[in-house]
Amino acid sequence: MIRAGDAFEALVAGLRGGPIGGADVQAVIALANHTLLTPALFSALARSGAIELLPQDAREYLGFIHDCNRQRNLRLRAQLDEAVAALNRWGIAPLLIKGAIPLFLSPVNRLPSRMTSDLDICVEAAEEARARTSLEELGYAEMPGIHGMVRPQDAAILELRPSRPTGASSGFLAPELIQRDGFLVKVPPVQSRALNWILHDLLKEGDYWRGRIDLRHLHDLAQLAETEGVDWNTLRVSLPDQTVRNAIDTQLLALHAFFAIKISAESAHSPVVRFQHWRRVFTAKHPIIGAPLRLAGNLAWGARRLLRDDGLVRDSPVGLVRRIMRILFDIDQKSKI
Structure with missing residues (x-):
């Protein structure tokens, strides 16, 4: 077995x-x-x-998937360049986040091996109407039930998001303007990129409460630390909220355990953080006997969303039941473990 x-x-x-x-x-x-x-x-x-x-068949399969992903990434790079060029013509320098950043910054002959599901770009609130018009001129359209803009010929959805506030209270630093081959974009500093990955998974998607691990994003963080360096201590103390700090420390402890990334001793000091890390690893390695832990975490996440009126109570009764079932039984697990 x-x-x-x-x-x-x-x-x-x-x-x-x-x-x-x-x-x-x-x-x-x-x-x-x-x-x-x-x-x-x-x-x-x-x-x-x-x-x-x-074995040879395993080598050939991995190589085939790698080559297919490289061809897709080349298409994503061209799609991103086209969108940035259109926005630049309207006087907009979009903010790139998540997987769009290495796709844009890497030389064509050294594109990352990362599998990117969609392209995330951000604009200021005052620029959003013009940004949508510029993308619609390229043939993009909003589709019902899909968060983002699509075209039939593209390899990925283009997600247009509002820019996140920056400043000491948010923990996010002001982005810098980057020019490449005549394209102009904004790119967050490395600390803000790392913080965005962590908050997206552990707080926005509830992995801190649910005990889930997004190993792909952990790998992204490890590569970010190895190639560009991240001041983890500055990152973890940039936000005063203790729950947020515990979530950050839980992710940092996983980074250290899985990829030997150096972190400060303070990140592993809290018993709460050590328990959260153990719970995530235990349920990942023992999904059957760890199911009660996962269910308890899902209940905690669902209760938190209800208490915060996070869209659940505004849903229809049928929709509410479906969303509760998705949360309780990890139907929305996607690529997480």
């Missing part, structure tokens, strides 16, 4: 360039597929040479 924990540990080792070892290769690849990390796994194993230790 294949243990989920064995596949999890082998995938993390592979992402660090280590050999997968005696784990079931098919189970590891299945988990990589689920977490959208298959191209990144291939790249890490190829750089270290550990790819040669895999």
Whole structure:
């Protein structure tokens, strides 16, 4: 019987360039597929040479997925450049966030192996109407039930978001203007990029309460720390709210445990943080016996959303039941574990 924990540990080792070892290769690849990390796994194993230790069919499959993802990323890069150019013509320098940043900044011959689901760009509130008009001129349209603008020929949805406030109280620093090949964009400093990943997963999507792990985003944070460096201590003390700080420390503890990223001792000091980290790892490695923990976390997240009137109570009765079921039984899990 294949243990989920064995596949999890082998995938993390592979992402660090280590050999997968005696784990079931098919189970590891299945988990990589689920977490959208298959191209990144291939790249890490190829750089270290550990790819040669895999069976030939596994090497060929990983290489095929990696090559397909590179072709898709080339299309995403062209789509992003076209959108930025259109916005620039209207006097708008969009703010890039999440996966759009490495796609824009990387040379074409060194595009990241990251699987990117959509393109996220932000504009100021006063620019939003003009931004939508410029994108509509390119053929983009809003689609019912889809958060973002789409065209049939594109590889990804383009999500146009309002810019987040910056300043000491928010923890987000002012972005800097970046020019590349005549395109002008805004890019957040590395600390703000890291904070955005953490808050998106642990607070916005509730992973801190639900005990879930987005391993792809953890891998993003690890690469950010290794390539650009992140002052984790400055990041964690930038927000005064204790719950937010606990969420940040929980993610930092996972970064240290999985990818050996150096963090301050304060991040692992709190018993609450250590328990949250243990809970996330335990349910990831033991999904069956850890199910009660996951259900308790889902109940806590659902109760928090109801208490905050986070859109649930405004839903129709049928819609409310569906959303509650999605939360309780992890139907909305997507690529998380």
